[in-house]
Every structure is written in C-alpha cells, then in structure tokens.
Amino acid sequence: MMRFLFDTNAVISLLGQKSVALIDRVLDCTEGEIGVPTIVSHELYFGAxxxxxxxxxxxxIRLLLRDFVVLPFDEEDSRQAGEVRAELNESGSxxxxxxxxxxxxARARDLILISNNVREFERVPDLQLEDWTVS
Known part of the structure; x- marks a missing residue:
C-alpha cells in the first residue's frame, strides 16, 4: 500500500546518491509504498x-521509475491543489x-510527502511532510 510521495528534490537526491539516509529509508520500504507524481516525472523528463x-x-529516469508507482494526477488531486494554492495566496506565502x-x-491521497525542500512545503496546511535526507 502506498504511504509516501516523493517530490522532485527527493528523486534528484536519490538519483545523485546525495544522501545515505535517503537511500537507506528507500531500501527499508516495501514495493508499492513509494509513489512518484506524474508532475515529478514531467520535471525529470524536462531536465533530461x-x-x-x-x-x-x-x-x-526509465530505470528509476520502474521501481516506483507513477501516480497520475486526478480530479481530487486538482481540487486539493486549487485549495492549497488559494490558502497560500491568502496567507501571502x-x-x-x-x-x-x-x-x-499528497494531501488528497493522505500520503506523506518526502522532500528535502521542507521550507517550501511546511507552509502547506495539513500536509504530512518528512525529509529523509537527514538521519
């Protein structure tokens, strides 16, 4: 069962093997626990x-993505994203x-977002967030 959603920075850290702590946490997960949004795959392909x-x-990218669930963006995801954007614009952040x-x-699917970009994502209300690059 999926529990975690990786953002672009986490995937890039994983690809670059920049964090032993991140690699260890990924290896501790079971198959299907980690998802990668199609938005992240888009960013990876753009970079490539x-x-x-x-x-x-x-x-x-092809080899990496075959080891994770690539999660399509659906209507509830877009509704939640619209709500997040409105909340953050209203708060000026x-x-x-x-x-x-x-x-x-991540919020729509009740998943824990994995990111080393904590400063950005900690502004989002009701978002479960973890940074696996630190032990």
Whole structure:
C-alpha cells in the first residue's frame, strides 16, 4: 500500500546518491509504498531533454521509475491543489506551481510527502511532510 510521495528534490537526491539516509529509508520500504507524481516525472523528463546527456538521462529516469508507482494526477488531486494554492495566496506565502500540484496530490491521497525542500512545503496546511535526507 502506498504511504509516501516523493517530490522532485527527493528523486534528484536519490538519483545523485546525495544522501545515505535517503537511500537507506528507500531500501527499508516495501514495493508499492513509494509513489512518484506524474508532475515529478514531467520535471525529470524536462531536465533530461535539456541536458547534455539526453539518452543517458532518459534511460536513468526509465530505470528509476520502474521501481516506483507513477501516480497520475486526478480530479481530487486538482481540487486539493486549487485549495492549497488559494490558502497560500491568502496567507501571502505562495509556493511554486509544481509544488502546489505535488502538495495537493499528497494531501488528497493522505500520503506523506518526502522532500528535502521542507521550507517550501511546511507552509502547506495539513500536509504530512518528512525529509529523509537527514538521519
């Protein structure tokens, strides 16, 4: 059963093997516990296509994503994201447009968002958030 949703920064940290703590936590999870939003896969593909090593990076993404559940964005996700965006705009502390979508999806599905971008996401009310890059 899915419990965790990775944001782009967490996936990039995992790809770059930048955090032993993050790798250990991922290895402790069972198959199907970690989801990657289609918004994150979009960001990864965008980065690959604008890079110098397009083929290599596309293959790296393909191999990585086969080990996780890629989670499509649905109507309830979009409703929650709209609510998050309105709440943050009203409080004067908006976050990036992709981060709003990712946070909305995590909130809609009652998943724990895994990110090392805690400063951005901690502004989102009722969002479960963990940073696995620190032990």
């Amino acid at each position: 296509y604008k890079s110098q090593k397009v083929s290599f990076n596309l293959e790296t 908006p976050i990036g447009p992709y981060d709003v979508l990712i946070a909305g999806q």
